[in-house]
Amino acid sequence: MTHIGPGRPRLEPRRRQGTTPRAEILDAAAELFTTHGYGSTSTRSIADAVGIRQASLYHHFAAKDDILDALLAETITAALELAERLAGLPEPAAVRLYALARFDVRQLCAARWNLGALYLLPELRSPRFAVFRERRDELRRHYETLAAAVVAETGGVAAGSELLPFRLVESVINMRSDENATPGYAERLIPDAVLQLLGWQGDMDAVRAEAARLVERVDQPDHDNDRG
């Protein structure tokens, strides 16, 4: 037994990533959900993987779907915040869309577990996940608004093309799953393809550089973050 702070005994030494019990539970659950399956994972097996008692797990999460909800939120929160900030800026839509797509691909790749693979779970259609679905829809609409603005500038592509950049970005989840590795090449390939798809024909090098500067400027940790 190992003690972790105020008197709560552990069954075995800490072995998960994460600096808090809550983070360790999330990491263990993410691993089990993405490698063993959501339906096949019990809160008991999550507690076992962390090395805590099931009762301790319930202290942090009342049910398995609360853990899934917290994990799903991690996959979109940062991208949604960035999208909200970008929405009000004067930079060309192509630059803002490139910035959002690149940021989103990177964070979907950087996450320790490929949690986007859980988006297609039928469980997500229940009312329990209505808030998550609404937030992901918001992110999707940000993509569509930016993409429509790019199309309005360039013209000449099929109506409805603005629906596809969000899909192309999320396809990095499928690449990661099929290749069983993080597709490093996607970080440039997908944002490039997003603009290509919309018929945009400007200077791609310039957009890449502007988009990188834009994200750096907007995504400061100490940036105003009080919009809820």
Place this chain on the structure above:
Amino acid sequence: MTHIGPGRPRLEPRRRQGTTPRAEILDAAAELFTTHGYGSTSTRSIADAVGIRQASLYHHFAAKDDILDALLAETITAALELAERLAGLPEPAAVRLYALARFDVRQLCAARWNLGALYLLPELRSPRFAVFRERRDELRRHYETLAAAVVAETGGVAAGSELLPFRLVESVINMRSDENATPGYAERLIPDAVLQLLGWQGDMDAVRAEAARLVERVDQPDHDNDRG
């Protein structure tokens, strides 16, 4: 009790789609896997949904993963056969790629259940599904070969773009899941976007028409079909 042919009693009248018990089992399993979850569905609940005894189900499928394997095969068999036929034809790569993408989007939309949503199940990484994975990889490589041929003709797009048409086609699975309906618009939108993405700039109306004729010619039910 209702009798269905040679003496095998049913617990209740037939109520599934499908003209054979095997087809009814597949339909029931497809519904349960896509609406309730693969991990949460037992062979018992599949038998109950068909209205047969579990022992009768085992007569057709030895285990739940055999049912999943049969369902997954349905999602790619026709597209893979078409891709193999198209590979040897003299038509321009853009026409053949358009034909394959349109056919594949249509059949992913036409299937009664959105079975592609099961592609990201961690269970699919087990050796049990190695044959399915290999066949889906073959289909992916057909897309990549055709796309690379289009790029070679057009030039000017980012290296690696040939990886994306397959992903764009499969994104219809995500659209269908998010919209909880078949995205009819995708049948034209996605194949158009596939060519746009590759920098192709010919006459889209002409390609659409040629691709439709090509599929009609190649995909005859009485066409030579003995390549295994």
